[in-house]
Amino acid sequence: MSLPDGNAPIRNEPSMITDLPEIVMIGLNHTSAPVDLRECLAFSTAETEQALKVLKKDADIRELLILSTCNRVEFLLTSHRPEGAIAAVKTFISEAKSIPATRFESAIYTYRADEAVRHMFRVAASLDSMIVGEPQILGQIKAAYKVAVETKGTGVIVNRLLHKAFSVAKRVRSETGIGDRAVSISYAAVELARKIFGELDDKTVLLVGAGEMAELAVEHLHRNRRTGSLFVANRTFEIGVNLARRFNGTAIRFEEISETLKIADIIISSTGSPDYVIFSGMVRPIIKMRKNRPLFFIDIAVPRDIEPAINRLNNAYVYDIDDLHGVIDENIASRQSESVKAERIIDEAVIRFRQWYDSLNTVPTIIELRNKLTTIAETELAKTVGSMPDLSADDRRALARMTESMVNKMLHDPMRFLKDPGSHRDRSLYLDITRKIFNLEDE
Numbered sequence: 001m002s003l004p005d006g007n008a009p010i011r012n013e014p015s016m017i018t019d020l021p022e023i024v025m026i027g028l029n030h031t032s033a034p035v036d037l038r039e040c041l042a043f044s045t046a047e048t049e050q051a052l053k054v055l056k057k058d059a060d061i062r063e064l065l066i067l068s069t070c071n072r073v074e075f076l077l078t079s080h081r082p083e084g085a086i087a088a089v090k091t092f093i094s095e096a097k098s099i100p101a102t103r104f105e106s107a108i109y110t111y112r113a114d115e116a117v118r119h120m121f122r123v124a125a126s127l128d129s130m131i132v133g134e135p136q137i138l139g140q141i142k143a144a145y146k147v148a149v150e151t152k153g154t155g156v157i158v159n160r161l162l163h164k165a166f167s168v169a170k171r172v173r174s175e176t177g178i179g180d181r182a183v184s185i186s187y188a189a190v191e192l193a194r195k196i197f198g199e200l201d202d203k204t205v206l207l208v209g210a211g212e213m214a215e216l217a218v219e220h221l222h223r224n225r226r227t228g229s230l231f232v233a234n235r236t237f238e239i240g241v242n243l244a245r246r247f248n249g250t251a252i253r254f255e256e257i258s259e260t261l262k263i264a265d266i267i268i269s270s271t272g273s274p275d276y277v278i279f280s281g282m283v284r285p286i287i288k289m290r291k292n293r294p295l296f297f298i299d300i301a302v303p304r305d306i307e308p309a310i311n312r313l314n315n316a317y318v319y320d321i322d323d324l325h326g327v328i329d330e331n332i333a334s335r336q337s338e339s340v341k342a343e344r345i346i347d348e349a350v351i352r353f354r355q356w357y358d359s360l361n362t363v364p365t366i367i368e369l370r371n372k373l374t375t376i377a378e379t380e381l382a383k384t385v386g387s388m389p390d391l392s393a394d395d396r397r398a399l400a401r402m403t404e405s406m407v408n409k410m411l412h413d414p415m416r417f418l419k420d421p422g423s424h425r426d427r428s429l430y431l432d433i434t435r436k437i438f439n440l441e442d443e
Contacts, residue, residue, distance in 0.1 A: 020360055020428060021062050022082045023157065025116035026089050026108060027074030030130050033107035041097055041104060043068040045147060052153040055092055060084035062426075063158040065148040067123075069140050071130055076120060078157050086110060117161060117353050121346045124165035125172040127339055133178040138169050156432045160356065168349045172342040188324045189298040190220040193266050196296055196317065202228045206264040208257065208278070208305060209271035210234040210243040217268050217300070218247050231264065233257050235271070258282050262289055268298045269305035277305040280313065287313055300324065359435060360428045366415050368440045373411065377403045 028038065043051060048066045055061055055075075063078040079085035090108070094101045111119045122128045126137050145162045148154050154162070172178060197203055205221065207214050210232060218230065230249030234240030237253055244251040252260055254277075261267070261283060271277055283295065297318040299306040304320055311318040359365060381403050385396055414434070421430050434440070 020357065021078040021080045021157070022112055023116045023161070023357075024077050024079060024082050024085060025074060025111040025119050026077075026086055027067075027072060028104065028107040028109065029072035029074070029128065032109055033104070037104060037107060038071065038073065040099055041073045041093060042070070043073065045143075047096070048144070048147055049151055051092065051096065052148060052151040055088065056151075056153055058085070058088045060088055063155040064153045065144060065158055065162070066153075067141060067144040069137070072123070072128075074123070076116070076158060076161075078155070082112060114350055114354055118346060118350045120161060120165050121168045121349055122343075124169040125342055125346060126169070126178070127172075127342055127346070132336060132339055135173075138166070141165065155426055156429045157357070157360075160432075161353065164349060164353055168346060171349075172345055175345065176338045176341045178338040178342055189217050189268055189300055189319075192319060192324065193296060193298065196294075197265070203265040204229045204263055205231070206257070206260050206267045207232045207243075207249075208234075208267065208269035209301065210236075210239045211270055211272065214268060214270040214300075215243060217270070217298075218243070218249075229263075231260050233260070258286075261295070262286050264295070265293070266296045266298070267306075268300065270300045271305050273301070273305060274303060276307045278310070279307045280309040283310050283316055284313060287315060290315070298324075359440070360431045362418055362431065365431050365434055365440065366411075366418060369414070369434065369438055370407070370411060372438060372440065373407050374404075377407050 028041070030038070033041075043066060048068060051066055052064055055064055055077075060079050060081045061077050062080070065076040067074045067076070075089050077085055077089070090101050090105070093099070093104065119128070124138055124141055126132060126134050129137050141162070145154070148158070193203075205218075205228075207218060207230065218232075221230075230244065230247055231252050232240045232244040232249050233252050233254055233256065234243070235254055237251065240251040243249075257278065261278075267278070269277060278297070287295075292315055294315040294317065297306050297310060297316070299318060299320045302321060306318055306320070308318060308320070310316050359368075381399060385391060385399065391399075418430060418434065
């Protein structure tokens with residue numbers, strides 16, 4: 001402790017204690033494994049819960065989260081013996097899925113320490129997705145995290161890592177254009193309609209076909225409340241009724257398509273018909289009735305539903321799936337350029353997480369705690385001594401020694417506990433709590 005007259009006693013700093021488990025990511029994804037292998041190794045929610053319970057019993061695994069989607073199967077864990085933990089995961093996969101390890105060994109990747117953290121952040125920010133910028137992966141990670149927490153698979157390190165991953169993903173989404181442009185056929189169709197018409201609030205939409213692609217297009221429209229009336233035509237009328245009811249629309253029969261074209265502005269067609277569903281002969285008679293109001297056709301069916309000759313009619317515009325692919329390719333290129341900004345955000349987040357992780361070593365926390373209490377004591381001592389000008393030098397030194405002794409005695413029990421909280425306790429948890437209680441956090 002610094003004395004008012006400039007002298008300072010020698011401090012006995014604690015010896016270094018390195019007790020942190022290592023962060024490990026082991027798994028495979030769409031770039032390392034074909035779809036048939038990913039299907040074989042995928043875990044359902046029930047299987048994930050069971051896997052967490054089994055693997056958490058392994059002596060080499062402290063914390064664990066399992067992420068299983070159609071494009072990846074990944075195990076995020078912490079361990080004091082990473083090699084043993086990695087071997088345990090591979091053995092478990094082999095036994096749980098009745099697949100020899102030789103079949104998936106070459107597809108497995110392993111990341112450790114900062115690289116494991118970086119990979120988790122990239123996955124959450126959808127930089128590691130098949131389609132960069134897709135939003136579904138974050139929801140899938142949150143669902144996986146919920147399962148891990150409910151089965152007591154996580155602890156202070158994985159909890160912090162996942163919450164940081166969520167904030168990184170949010171920052172990437174808000175500070176870059178990585179998710180701004182359409183990269184799915186259905187979404188591209190809706191965005192193309194918006195570009196042609198501007199606002200879609202008063203536009204009438206006719207949906208021809210009620211399959212998955214058409215349903216996704218309506219979801220995109222409905223999510224943004226961008227359209228007026230919705231009509232749904234499907235060969236199986238009951239299916240059309242069900243879809244129309246979901247989105248407050250009106251179901252019509254196929255025979256009513258011609259009549260509905262008189263009032264529709266946007267027609268999105270996605271049937272399984274081998275032949276055209278809408279012909280130029282159906283459209284030509286109604287063009288004059290519409291008084292120059294344009295008709296916008298989006299054909300996302302293969303084979304095509306809408307006769308291309310309609311495109312030659314005045315105020316009629318036909319876009320097929322090849323046109324939409326051109327839009328998507330351009331937007332994917334844009335997302336790739338935005339991913340450079342996202343990588344910078346992630347690099348920064350990895351550094352910040354590493355700083356927090358390193359602080360969970362016992363020594364940095366004890367030193368920071370001692371320094372904080374010492375600074376407070378020195379400040380208060382200086383105020384007191386400053387208000388007592390008649391104190392002798394010996395009195396000042398006595399007060400300084402007393403204050404330092406008080407700090408040492410106050411720290412004695414906390415330091416002893418943090419160095420050795422007991423073999424059955426998680427030291428990193430108590431260090432994290434200590435840093436929060438005494439506001440030693442850097443963010």
